Amino acid sequence: MSSDILRTVKSSAVTWVADMVAPSCDEGVGKRACFVCSTFVVSSLEHTAQLTISALGLYQVFINGRQVGDDYLTPGLTCYDDRLSFQTYHVNEYLQLGSNKIEIWLADGWYRSQIMWEECKILNCWGDSIAAIAQLELAGEVICKTDASWQSGYLPVTQSGIYLGEDYDAREERLIASHGVNILEFDKTLLVPHETAAVKALASVSPVKTWYENGDMVVDFGQNCSAVVRIQVDGNAGASLYIDFAEILDEEGCFDRRNYRDARVAVQYTLKGEGIESYEPRFTFMGFRYARIKLSGEVKLHSIQQIPLTSVPIITGGFECDVPAVNRLVQNTIWSQRSNFIEIPTDCPQRDERLGWTGDAQVFAGTACWLADCESFLIKYLRDVIHDQRPNGAIPHFSPDPTRLFPEMFDGDWAGSTGWGDAITIIPWQIYLQYGNVDILRECFPAMQKWLDHLWSLSDGPIIKPNLQWGGHGFTFGDWLQPVGDNRKPRPTIADDCAATLYHYISTDLAVKIAHLLGKEQEASALEKRALCIKEAFVDEYFSKTGRLAHNDQTSYSLAFLYDLVPEQYFDAAKHYFREVIVDAQYLIGTGFIGTPALLPALTKLGMNDLAENVFLNRKVPGWLYQIERGATTIWERWDAIAEDGTIYDPNMNSYNHYAYGAVCQWLFESVAGVSPVAHAPGYKEVLLSPTFLPALGRVSMWHDCGLGRIEASWRILEDKVAYSLSLPNGCVGILSSRLLESVVTMNGQAMNGSLAGVTVPSGKSEIVFSLT
Missing domain, CATH: 2.60.120.260 (Galactose-binding domain-like)
Incomplete structure (x- = not known):
């Protein structure tokens, strides 16, 4: 519609x-x-x-x-x-x-x-x-x-087929x-x-290692990505090669493609027998790091290369620090974005799925725009989302949505999950912040209104009581794949109703801002009243008299603090409970798809930098750097995708190229390096400067190419001071965060005394020295 x-x-x-x-x-x-x-x-x-x-x-x-x-x-x-x-x-x-x-x-x-x-x-x-x-x-x-x-x-x-691969007979x-x-x-x-931009090939990748298993050649390209292979062969007419693919090796170090499920994902090439022959598939793509080659007949393989494909080939942002694993995490996020940004933002590029899941896209949209120019790509996707929106306002779980065309094949309607449907408010807002595009807000606003009315209708009020049945009206994925720790004594997790109500508020509050920007004051006023109603109801429903949130879990505290849902009378107590939850978990991550992007931003917003540092740099499972320790070259779908003993977790739903948890990179740019776009001057005409100094990272630097030019920021610790260097393009000014003003020592060599409210950092190069105390 x-x-x-x-x-x-x-x-x-x-x-x-x-x-x-x-x-x-x-x-x-x-x-x-x-x-x-x-x-x-x-x-x-x-x-x-x-x-x-x-x-x-x-x-x-x-x-x-x-x-x-x-x-x-x-x-x-x-x-x-x-x-x-x-x-x-x-x-x-x-x-x-x-x-x-x-x-x-x-x-x-x-x-x-x-x-x-x-x-x-x-x-x-x-x-x-x-x-x-x-x-x-x-x-x-x-x-x-x-x-x-x-x-x-x-x-x-x-x-040929998207999941099937391609068979080619050169004799024809x-x-x-x-x-x-x-x-x-x-x-x-x-x-x-x-x-949007067409899908393009990146530079070819040659194998880094080759070995044989049961007489078949296996090659390791060293990088998991979306790609095709390019081969050169010679041999007799009718001889053939069959090539299939894998993302991982099993615990024995052998080729393992179980997580491709029923997707064949293979290439078969039959030779014509006329000297050196070259071939690459034309009408499909695969997600893989490893390829296995089976030869049949008289044939010789001269070369095989991986040809990565993506709709976003140009990187527009980078982050580095003195911790190599963190730098690799950023690169893994870039590769997962490249792999899954092929025409639409997909969940994974390898198995029989590759769907444009709205929940994955909304949590990652901010990071996506830091790392690549995604304006037209995400706008194109939003148009599909709007077309797939149901008459009752429900937003699809994924788009383009084939279930809409074949409802008789599915139980219930595959639409309407909170956290997923909120893509219709969150992605346009990120596009506005990053690129200053007001038109996309205007284009999506009617769909936002329908979505918000749908949310309110689910329980006829502010607190959403989700349907627990898959496909049922009002079903929600909640905090998808939220880890629980030891199954004998699992850690607390957020309940579906709390997660749904949190997102009910997040989207309604965003819609208020958007209505004001569009000059829709009548709509803004109505939405403002609704947002206040949800906020008050959330406090009544989920806060105890001692200031503890009902489920006492990381996701609840992260989202509530990040989106200002914690009332003043409970603030200090809730902050204390939040700290206890993190420490009791021994700094292991306790958040899933919707909680993870909020976890570290909430901790740094509260000034709990010691917790943020320990959680981020944790190298145990669940943790971002655990994946790096296991040799990951892209972001995993599950925190525990590979166990510490090398065991593969549940291959039926286990992607090793799934960008959602890479959303942490937005925190690296905006909270650690400290550069954020702002709503009143979007498109980086003005940036909020609010770096967070985490000593364990050593020296930090970032860059981002925006519409005005390149932004650069870096900081380094000098005993009891921190030197913060900036380069802002013409047309971009920075505003120092109020939380940092009292610690400013000098700016461009000039001592800063007295009131520093509203300190502006001009375009060009600047250096600000802060006191660590």
Whole structure:
């Protein structure tokens, strides 16, 4: 149910005269891929030639035998019943005077290959026909377009799918146009320019280690990521290679792909037998660190490389300190973001899932924007979320949401979980803070209102009593995968109703701010009253007279303190209880998906820096650095994904490339390095400077490329003082946090005496010296 404002996305300068054509030889999902082709005449190359193209399924396009562009997985992924992206390429370099040939290769892709896991798998989710639409203009005249005159035939890609992988028979590379095409009924108003950057390849990665298991070669690329492989082989015609993939080795050090579940995730290449042959898959991607190669027949593998893929190839932020494991944690987060930011923000890139879970995306959105330019990427995703929003206001658990199209296959409605649905308020707010984009707030505000009304309706009031049945109306994931410690005497965890009510307040309070920004004062006033009602009800329901929160767990205290839900009369007592909970857990993390991003920011906000330092640098499980100790190169889905004895925990739900817990990097930038965007001057026109000095980190430095230029900050401890160095681009000023003003000694060599309220740090380079006392 798209909102009217989304219709503006649909407009483009393209006047479509082409038809959507399907190869008549297509045998359906899971079968051999097809192509459509035509010829056209070019009489002059003096003007710009432009190809505009899209497809149902995935496509690659060739003109005169040369692939056009270097994009992967085009036309990309959206809610295809809402909009379909198209790409535009300048193609003069591919053309020749006289006769030219164009071929469009087509495969199942997200459009119709399996989506969802085996117990509830969907085929032909968006449709059952692959097809292409394209037109080539020269000097403003359409000289080639898809229509009924085109022909079709079979490709050497004998099968492909997002979870399946790809099979390729090089003996079939001579393309024969043996069939015609069918014109499909298609609403061309669904076509929109690609809303974000295309998927691109990063630099290739060579194996760092090779060994053999049961006669099969296993290679370690040293980095887990989303990628394809590129191989060079020679051998006899009909000989083949079968390559499958894994993220980890088992406790015996052997290739282990159990956590891929029922996803085949493999490549099979059959040789044509004509010297050195090169190949990489065209219509799929895999999540892996290890590859296993099985050879059949007379064949020799000359080389194999990993080709990482991502929609966000350019890093825009970095953080380093004197603890190598922390630096590796940041790199792991970058790799998990790259791996899971392929068209949509997915939970994982390897198993039969790869869905755009809203909860994962909302907790990570702030970190995502620090590490890469994610503005258009997240806006595109939000449009899918809005389209998938239910009539009752519930936001989907993931988007694009195939369950919406096949409700009969699922128990209940897969929408409406607090912490997940709140993506509709939290992600737009992060985009606004990071990029100063007010339009996305305006675009999402109607959906926010519907979501908040839905939340209120769940229990007809401020305290949400979730449905405990999966798929039931009002079901919530709570603090997903919150660790409990020793199962003989588990640590306390937050209850679903408390978690739901906390997020009820968080989203309502954000919506108040957003309504004010949009000049919607009537709505702001109503929401303000609602937020106050939730706040008062939360205190009444969950605080004891001694100031202890009902569940006495890390997530409850973290979210309550971070979002100012702790009343003054309970503040000191609740802070004491919070400290006890952390110390009693021996500084082990006790938070899941929604609590973890709040844990360290809450501790540093309260000035409990000793706790923050001990929790962050803990190297036991559960802990961020434990993963590093176990050799992780990306962020894990579960804190205990690999036990201390090397045992693999529950392979059925265990991803080793799952960015959610990497949300801690936002704390490194904003609380440790101390640079935060602010709501009244977003897009880094002004930044709050509030560094937290954690001695165990040694020297700290960060950088971030924002729209105004590069921001840099670093601090180093000098006996009883700290030197804080800054470089702010033109148009950006810093405001020193009030908590630091009394400890300022000098700024740019000048002694700071008297009142320091409102101290501004100008653009350019500055150095501020603080007293550690």
